[in-house]
Amino acid sequence: MTAFSVLLLKEEKALFSSPIAYAVMTVFLLLMSYSFTLTLFLSHQPSLVHIFFQMFVLFMLTVPLITMRLLAEERKLRTIEVLLTSPVTELDIVLAKFVASMSLIVILLMLSGSYAVVLAIYGDPDWGPIYSGYLGLLLLGAALVGVGLLASALTANQMIAALVSLSLFLLLWIIDSFGYLLPSPFDALAVNLSLSVHFKPFAVGSVYLSDVGFFLSVTLLTLFLSVRALARR
Amino acid sequence: MSPVVLVRQLTKWYGPRRAVADVSFAVEPGEIIGLLGPNGSGKSTIFRILTGYLAPSSGTVEVAGFDVVRDAFAVRREVGYVPEDAPLYEHMRVVEFLRFMAQIKGLRGKAIGRAVDAAATRLDLDRVMNLTAGKLSRGFRQRVSIAQALLTEPKVLILDEPTSGLDPHQVIAVRDLIRSLAGHQSVLLASHVLSEIEKIASRVMILLDGTLLTADARATTSTDVRLRARITGSESEVRTSLAAISGVRAVSVEQVAAAERHYLIDAEPGDRVRGEITRTLVAKGLELTELVEVRADLEQRFLDLTRRRSGKAAA
Amino acid sequence: MERRGSRILVIVALSLAALALGALGSANWWGERVSNSLLFAAWCIALLVLFVLGMGLPLRLRGGRELRHRRVAQVGG
Numbered sequence: 001m002t003a004f005s006v007l008l009l010k011e012e013k014a015l016f017s018s019p020i021a022y023a024v025m026t027v028f029l030l031l032m033s034y035s036f037t038l039t040l041f042l043s044h045q046p047s048l049v050h051i052f053f054q055m056f057v058l059f060m061l062t063v064p065l066i067t068m069r070l071l072a073e074e075r076k077l078r079t080i081e082v083l084l085t086s087p088v089t090e091l092d093i094v095l096a097k098f099v100a101s102m103s104l105i106v107i108l109l110m111l112s113g114s115y116a117v118v119l120a121i122y123g124d125p126d127w128g129p130i131y132s133g134y135l136g137l138l139l140l141g142a143a144l145v146g147v148g149l150l151a152s153a154l155t156a157n158q159m160i161a162a163l164v165s166l167s168l169f170l171l172l173w174i175i176d177s178f179g180y181l182l183p184s185p186f187d188a189l190a191v192n193l194s195l196s197v198h199f200k201p202f203a204v205g206s207v208y209l210s211d212v213g214f215f216l217s218v219t220l221l222t223l224f225l226s227v228r229a230l231a232r233r
Numbered sequence: 234m235s236p237v238v239l240v241r242q243l244t245k246w247y248g249p250r251r252a253v254a255d256v257s258f259a260v261e262p263g264e265i266i267g268l269l270g271p272n273g274s275g276k277s278t279i280f281r282i283l284t285g286y287l288a289p290s291s292g293t294v295e296v297a298g299f300d301v302v303r304d305a306f307a308v309r310r311e312v313g314y315v316p317e318d319a320p321l322y323e324h325m326r327v328v329e330f331l332r333f334m335a336q337i338k339g340l341r342g343k344a345i346g347r348a349v350d351a352a353a354t355r356l357d358l359d360r361v362m363n364l365t366a367g368k369l370s371r372g373f374r375q376r377v378s379i380a381q382a383l384l385t386e387p388k389v390l391i392l393d394e395p396t397s398g399l400d401p402h403q404v405i406a407v408r409d410l411i412r413s414l415a416g417h418q419s420v421l422l423a424s425h426v427l428s429e430i431e432k433i434a435s436r437v438m439i440l441l442d443g444t445l446l447t448a449d450a451r452a453t454t455s456t457d458v459r460l461r462a463r464i465t466g467s468e469s470e471v472r473t474s475l476a477a478i479s480g481v482r483a484v485s486v487e488q489v490a491a492a493e494r495h496y497l498i499d500a501e502p503g504d505r506v507r508g509e510i511t512r513t514l515v516a517k518g519l520e521l522t523e524l525v526e527v528r529a530d531l532e533q534r535f536l537d538l539t540r541r542r543s544g545k546a547a548a
Numbered sequence: 549m550e551r552r553g554s555r556i557l558v559i560v561a562l563s564l565a566a567l568a569l570g571a572l573g574s575a576n577w578w579g580e581r582v583s584n585s586l587l588f589a590a591w592c593i594a595l596l597v598l599f600v601l602g603m604g605l606p607l608r609l610r611g612g613r614e615l616r617h618r619r620v621a622q623v624g625g
Contacts, residue, residue, distance in 0.1 A: 001336060003337055006333065006336040006337050010325075010333055013324070013325070014322070077323070078320040079322055081316045082314075082316065082334075082381075083337070085284040085285060085286050085312070085314045085316075087309045087310055087337070087338065233286070233287065
């Protein structure tokens with residue numbers, strides 16, 4: 001077993017022995033199921049588009065809760081000293097925490113897959129948008145977890161980490177609506193930094209590789225910065 | 234034999250603050266080094282650098298022959314570190330934590346179980362193996378933390394304030410454990426409690442404001458002994474009588490009561506001088522009621538050094 | 549250090565892969581869709597190369613703030 005796999009196992013145990021993971025799953029499922037059922041009865045359409053948009057928002061609200069403790073807690077309790085005086089790298093630590101958080105995201109997505117199953121049983125949904133929607137959510141989740149992890153790496157206070165991530169998410173969510181206010185080169189920049197602009201095509205069925213690239217870049221960049229933030233001690 | 238720890242001109246800056254200033258020392262295999270100094274003197278910083286957690290701002294540090302910057306992983310494998318306040322993962326059970334530590338330190342397969350069992354037995358943890366770390370008392374937390382440091386039987390053991398918060402029984406147990414390690418392992422321990430260091434360490438280093446005041450507080454340059462004599466009589470007479478004795482280097486006075494004084498006499502070792510002192514004083518009619526040897530006091534040495542330092546700083 | 553050697557190998561291998569895929573993509577032999585996918589794959593691998601290079605940066609960059617403060621202290625006495 002490599003250092004990474006040992007750390008990953010520890011992270012998974014820590015994540016799933018904390019009430020936060022279960023609280024997040026419960027709230028997520030309750031809200032999404034309610035919304036799904038209601039919309040289905042009202043619209044009679046076998047589509048998950050609005051569900052995907054709602055999960056987009058819900059992810060932004062819950063990821064800070066998942067990621068806030070990742071590195072801030074280790075700093076606070078000083079267990080980070082225990083880790084970093086053992087033969088493990090900062091990258092091992094960051095990747096293990098990232099993958100463990102992603103496992104929760106994947107579980108959330110799989111649980112919501114029940115809606116797709118319901119649609120399949122009772123109707124004839126268009127599968128393209130459903131697959132692309134889930135792909136978009138997965139990529140979005142990775143980017144959000146990356147940012148959350150970075151925020152957690154920069155402070156020993158979980159509250160601050162959660163607030164910083166949440167603020168960043170909200171900012172990146174609405175940044176495109178202010179794009180038109182900015183002068184020429186910057187408006188395009190603002191629009192292209194927006195999470196919603198890059199996510200929308202996935203929800204409606206189009207997979208643009210540039211959007212995939214956006215989420216991958218954000219994820220890799222935040223992981224890189226998290227590693228350097230850990231090294232700054 | 235080459236030193237197991239070699240520190241040369243180590244300096245560490247935290248932004249504008251110099252936490253460690255030009256510290257140099259060496260640790261021979263098997264020694265128990267006590268690093269004595271008040272809070273904020275740089276003890277923890279030095280330890281964090283020795284364990285490869287922090288990097289030096291300048292200077293070189295070698296542990297078990299490896300440079301802490303270039304070969305950080307190798308250093309970490311040879312060092313067992315018990316940080317201050319014994320940090321543990323609260324959600325894990327003790328046995329899980331020890332197994333986890335064994336694994337990230339590189340042990341595999343059956344070696345993990347063996348190492349965990351050995352450390353648990355040594356630190357008497359069998360009772361608490363299945364308890365959650367978060368529920369342990371301070372004493373047990375400390376022991377679990379020491380146990381994790383011993384898992385790979387490292388060449389160097391670094392303990393930051395290992396007895397803080399422990400009750401007297403536990404303090405003695407930790408002390409005995411550390412003593413039992415001397416010889417095959419080198420131990421560095423930091424404390425601001427003089428009495429603890431005095432009892433465990435074979436060599437005491439004193440640190441103040443990031444500067445190493447001495448690498449061996451107990452070493453004396455002279456072979457002189459210090460005697461304390463309780464003498465009743467006129468001070469000037471006592472002084473002249475003592476000064477006349479060959480082998481007496483210096484005399485100072487500690488006033489205790491009006492007529493009775495304690496004199497501190499620095500003299501040549503051996504019984505001849507003591508005999509001379511007794512005879513001379515009795516012949517002069519002075520009352521000598523006590524004559525004992527005073528051992529070089531660590532506390533005294535600490536005060537001397539720190540006073541001298543603040544005197545220098547004020548000058 | 550064994551790590552540095554294997555890292556260089558990884559970087560070289562990935563860079564070559566990125567270049568190869570990029571070339572194939574630009575050549576447009578199999579149609580637009582495949583070309584786009586190849587170019588995208590090349591881009592992803594290039595991103596990965598940047599990441600691995602970034603991981604290789606020394607974790608502590610000596611100099612800067614520390615050096616300045618040390619010089620100040622020396623002058624100040």
